[in-house]
Amino acid sequence: MSFKNNQNSPNTYDYIIAGGGMAGLSLAFYLNQSSLRNKSILIIDRDVKNTNDHTWCFWEKGQSPYEEIIAQKWKGVWFHGTDNFSQFLDIQQYTYKMIRGIDFYNYVIPILKQNPNITFLQADILEVSETVKTNKGDFYASEFVFDSSFRSKYNNPDYHNMLQHFKGWVIETSKPVFKVNEPTLFDFRTEQKNELRFVYVLPHSETKALIEFTIFSDNLIEDLEYEFYLKKYIEETLKVGDYQIKPEEYQISETEFGIVPMSDEPHEVLPMTKVIRIGTSGGYVKASTGYSFQRSQRFLQRLVKSLEQNIDIKNGMITNHWKGFLDTVLLNVMLKNRTPQDEIFTRLFKYNKPSQVLKFLDEDTSFFEDVALINTVPKPPFIKAAWNVLFKKLF
Ligand SMILES: Cc1cc2nc3c(=O)[nH]c(=O)nc-3n(C[C@H](O)[C@H](O)[C@H](O)COP(=O)(O)OP(=O)(O)OC[C@H]3O[C@@H](n4cnc5c(N)ncnc54)[C@H](O)[C@@H]3O)c2cc1C
Secondary structure (H helix, E strand, C coil): CCCCCCCCCCCEEEEEEEEECHHHHHHHHHHHHHCCCCCCCCEECCCCCCCCCCCCEEEECCCCCCHHHCCEEECEEEECCCCCEEEEEEECCEEEEEEHHHHHHHHHHHHHHHCCEEEEEEECCCECCCCCEEEEEEEEEEEEEEEECCCCCCCCCCCCCEEEEEEEEEEECCCCCCCCCCEEEECCCCCCCCCEEEEEEEECCCCCEEEEEEEECCCCCHEEEEEEHHHHHHHHCCCCCECCCHHHHHEEEEEEEEEEEEECCCCCCEECCEEEEEEHCCCCCCCCCCCCCHHHHHHHHHHHHHHHHCCCCCCCCCCCCCHHHHHHHHHHHHHHHCCHHHHHHHHHHHCCHHHHHHHHCCCCCCHHHHHHHCCCCCHHHHHHHHHHHHHHHHC
């Protein structure tokens, strides 16, 4: 039986969750539903989590553990690619879903606060080992520290390191213009500048939508440049039906900015026996796409099961060397700009069932399904990239 904390050493907890963001709170959410809910848990974060700092989108079959707070769900998505390929795609067994960060925090944190064994601490984490040093004192974990506050440098030249960086505006229009059932997953009709650049559109209502300008590259751009492309997209490219939004017809009500690592550099999952890295810190981000919300849920559910059964599966992440190789090859094609990257995504969505592409991005496809999908992208650049990757591995 564990107590809220050890009465002899009040700063000792069974588990410490260092970083109470998406991964830290999701882990606590699953622990709270498990047989481990009596463990004493300390969650440390520097923020109070009272702003909408993220909008998470993902696709899934069936229900989410957070179904109650899904802000929007869609059965189809727009894709605007190269060569005038523009289609509204049926994603069949999948539903594309959106969770607003603020809804996630407002839902998960009060549930956790009902458990007297869970303590929240707002503090700056200074160092993580079996002891977590903060500006409000040192805390000790008798069993595990789950760390999502650590950030890798991603600078090892032997690996492929890219960034997914983006700026988004939630805009509100004076007229009802958006079709609530029609989000845009990818719109490549924006200058590519020898990188991969696209916009996605998530309508919240007929008068409100998140428009996000995203780049996959190895360097960032000035803030004004993201804004230039957002404005250009809204006022020139984005048409809802035949309707073009005029500059005086919209206002920006929220902004979002993010940088997500896209890297095949190995992550140190267990830097110390008692420290387990989770979330972006633990390498949960899919290297070739930057998606991690849904993967994190899977890995964390797996981690909690392994803790319950007292078996060691590191941080719950599923490592599949073949899928990892495919990610590395795609990163190599993109970093070395071996072929126009918007063309790769267009061909994937044009020549395959969209649901099959989503299944592939979720790493749920079989080897033969992978081969069928790979067959639809331009072959010479991928063969060159595969050779380059294998050569580097062997020599
Ligand atoms: C704006 C944005 C939008 C995204 N959208 C999507 C999406 O649509 N779909 C998707 O799959 N992925 C998306 N991602 C990628 C990924 O899902 C998120 O980055 C996700 O939040 C990662 O979870 P995490 O727990 O690893 O990091 P975070 O959620 O950032 O949590 C880390 C926590 O650690 C705390 N912390 C860090 N350092 C310290 C310190 N020294 N002291 C105290 N606290 C500290 C932070 O305050 C934070 O709360 C997005 C990323 C961003 C940035």
